[in-house]
Each structure stands twice: as C-alpha cells, then as structure tokens.
Amino acid sequence: MKAYSVDLRKKIVAAHLVEKMSIRKVATRFLVSKSLVQKLVKQQRFEGSLQPKPRGKPQFSYLTNRETEVREMVGEHPDATLVELCELFAQKTGHSVSRAAMCRCLQKLELPRKKNMVQSPSGDRKSPKIKSRVLGKN
Structure with missing residues (x-):
C-alpha cells in the first residue's frame, strides 16, 4: 500500500x-x-515533518564500493564461475558473499558471464566448455 x-x-x-x-x-x-x-x-x-518514512530495511552488501576489486578479479579470472568469484572475494577481503549478490554486482557492472565456447573442426560454436574443476572431477 x-x-x-x-x-x-x-x-x-x-x-x-x-x-x-x-x-x-x-x-x-x-x-x-x-x-x-x-x-x-x-x-x-x-x-516537525509529516514526510512518509522510507519503507523496508536498508540493504547491505560487502560488494558495495568494491567495484574496482571485482573488475580486477574478473579480469584475472575471466572464466571463473560465480562460486569461484565468491571464494576469491572472500580470500581477498575476508568477507563472504552469496552467489546472488555476486551475480547482481556483475550485472550492475555490466560484466559478461559468457564462458569460452568449444569450437568444432568445421568452425561452428558448440555448447560451453565444462571444466573438470567445476564438476569436481580430477
């Protein structure tokens, strides 16, 4: 309302x-x-005022004002998944963030999430390359 x-x-x-x-x-x-x-x-x-008060509680994220660090991480690890970026951020800053928060941050910064594509001998682009570290296989 x-x-x-x-x-x-x-x-x-x-x-x-x-x-x-x-x-x-x-x-x-x-x-x-x-x-x-x-x-x-x-x-x-x-x-002394009748202005309506803001609704809801303020949202807090450790990613706020850390755009340069996130850009550097993505630049250094362009094929990293969201989980891997969250882990890298936690190692770098000591603060863990969720995958959803990292995804929102990347969208805000307009950073692409497209992975490398496997190219067939005919030159067609196929499905994304699945790395063994993502699947947990050695």
Whole structure:
C-alpha cells in the first residue's frame, strides 16, 4: 500500500490540533484509523515533518564500493564461475558473499558471464566448455 500524501497528512494533523477535534472524530472524518492519526500527531510534534518514512530495511552488501576489486578479479579470472568469484572475494577481503549478490554486482557492472565456447573442426560454436574443476572431477 502506498503512503498517504503529505497534503492529506497535514489536513489530518490540522483537524486535530487546530480545529481541536478528537482523534476518533478525525479518524472517522478522513476514513483512516485512529492509530494513524495518533502516529501523525506524534510525528509532527517530535520531528516537525509529516514526510512518509522510507519503507523496508536498508540493504547491505560487502560488494558495495568494491567495484574496482571485482573488475580486477574478473579480469584475472575471466572464466571463473560465480562460486569461484565468491571464494576469491572472500580470500581477498575476508568477507563472504552469496552467489546472488555476486551475480547482481556483475550485472550492475555490466560484466559478461559468457564462458569460452568449444569450437568444432568445421568452425561452428558448440555448447560451453565444462571444466573438470567445476564438476569436481580430477
């Protein structure tokens, strides 16, 4: 659900503080809950603003502001999988990240994830080369 507009919030608070209406009457008049009216009045008193607060919690990643290190890793290991890049990042920085976080970072940096292709004798490109280290075979 979207936040109520600042204009509506101001009208609700003004009805309670200026017009001296009770919180219940204000809630009935504007078709909102009593707790919303209480929350807006309290926010106006303590913060002096009726701007809606940001929703959700902030996202944190160890990859934030590490674009140059990620670019270097991909440059040094162009055929590394996401798991291998995560392991390299953990060795380099001491912080582990998930495959999904690494994938989002690479997409943000517009780095390709295409692997080397096997070329047949006729010159056609076939399926990607599967390396034994990826499959866990020696």
